[in-house]
Amino acid sequence: RPFHIRPEGSESGLYAQTLIIATGATARRMSVPGEERLWNRGISACAVCDGALPLFRQQVLVVVGGGDTAAEEANHLTKFGSKVIVVHRRGELRASKVMQQRLLANPKVEMLWHHTLEEALGEGSLESVRVRDVRTGADKIVPARGLFYAIGHVPNTAFLKGQLTVDETGYVITKPGTTQTSVPGVFAAGDVQDKRWRQAITAAGTGCMAALEAEAFLQGH
Numbered sequence: 001r002p003f004h005i006r007p008e009g010s011e012s013g014l015y016a017q018t019l020i021i022a023t024g025a026t027a028r029r030m031s032v033p034g035e036e037r038l039w040n041r042g043i044s045a046c047a048v049c050d051g052a053l054p055l056f057r058q059q060v061l062v063v064v065g066g067g068d069t070a071a072e073e074a075n076h077l078t079k080f081g082s083k084v085i086v087v088h089r090r091g092e093l094r095a096s097k098v099m100q101q102r103l104l105a106n107p108k109v110e111m112l113w114h115h116t117l118e119e120a121l122g123e124g125s126l127e128s129v130r131v132r133d134v135r136t137g138a139d140k141i142v143p144a145r146g147l148f149y150a151i152g153h154v155p156n157t158a159f160l161k162g163q164l165t166v167d168e169t170g171y172v173i174t175k176p177g178t179t180q181t182s183v184p185g186v187f188a189a190g191d192v193q194d195k196r197w198r199q200a201i202t203a204a205g206t207g208c209m210a211a212l213e214a215e216a217f218l219q220g221h
Contacts, residue, residue, distance in 0.1 A: 001185055017221070018185045018214040021164070021172060022207060023156040025191040025198065027149060030064065034120035038147075042126025045149045047073035048199070051080050055125070056146040058082045062129055064117050065150030066090060071099040073150045078108040085142060087112045089134055112142075120147060155192050164188075171195050179210040185221075187213055 006013030027045030029035060035043060044050040047063070051073075061081040063074040066088040077084045086103070091113050093100050103109055112131065118139065119130040128143045155170045165173045165182035172181055172188040179187040189210040190203035 003186070018187070018217055020179075020207075020210045020214060021157075021160075021181070021186065021188040021192055022190045022203075022210070023159075023192050024203075025153040025155040025171075025195075027153050028151045029149060030117055030151070032117055032119050034122070038120050038122055038126050041124065042122060042145060043120060043147045043149075045153075046198070047076050047148045047150070051077045051146075051148075056080055059145035060085065060143060061146035061148065062087060062117075062142065062144045063148045063150055064088075066092075067094045067150070067152075068096055068099050069152065070150035071095040071103040073148060074109055075103055075106055077146075077148065078106055081108070081146065083108055083110060085110045085112055085144065087115050087117055087129075087131055089114065089116050117147075153191070153195070153198065155195075157192060167195075169195065179206055179213055185214075185217055 001017050002015040003019045004013055004015055005019065042055065057080055059081050060083045061077050062085045063070055063077065064087045070086060071093065074084045074086050086109060114134050115131045116134055117129060118132045120126055121128045121130060126145060126147055128141050129147055130139055130141055132139050157166055157170045157172060164186060167173055172193040174181055174188050174193045179189050181188050187210040189206040191198050194202060194206065
């Protein structure tokens with residue numbers, strides 16, 4: 001200490017005795033045609049956040065992915081949609097056996113194996129998606145009012161360049177029950193250190209924890 005924080009493009013920067021990292025995580029996108037135009041108009045990366053919106057009630061919904069997150073979010077969406085179609089490029093899921101069993105046993109879930117998402121279609125909001133069979137190359141249009149990406153998040157930690165301890169996927173590791181990082185005086189809050197919950201309210205909670213811990217750290221030094 002003091003820590004030197006240099007914003008991109010700046011030659012000087014700021015100095016601080018404590019630092020809270022709260023840069024979040026970015027949802028992976030597919031970057032298919034129509035995605036940017038229809039984002040938040042039927043396309044989302046958080047079923048828990050958006051699934052209950054009136055836009056998706058009693059509608060056909062599509063989930064892209066094959067891991068635990070995809071299985072969990074597809075099951076969650078069956079509470080609101082009339083049918084949930086899971087698009088997966090392989091013939092089997094990567095999700096745990098328990099999550100697979102729960103998903104495949106749900107009568108409102110339809111699996112679309114060996115398919116990839118190619119395009120999002122619609123005018124003011126999502127109306128359908130174009131998918132491709134990876135075995136035959138054939139395309140087809142699937143009517144849907146909701147499209148949910150469940151292909152993971154990327155924590156925004158590249159700028160740290162190894163200065164803090166992170167896990168194998170880049171999330172900042174904090175001491176259990178705290179926001180303390182591997183460097184004394186540096187704390188992490190929100191999705192940058194939370195790969196499980198990823199909700200605004202939990203991020204705000206850890207933000208409060210980090211602020212209180214930073215204050216206590218300063219008082220103790």
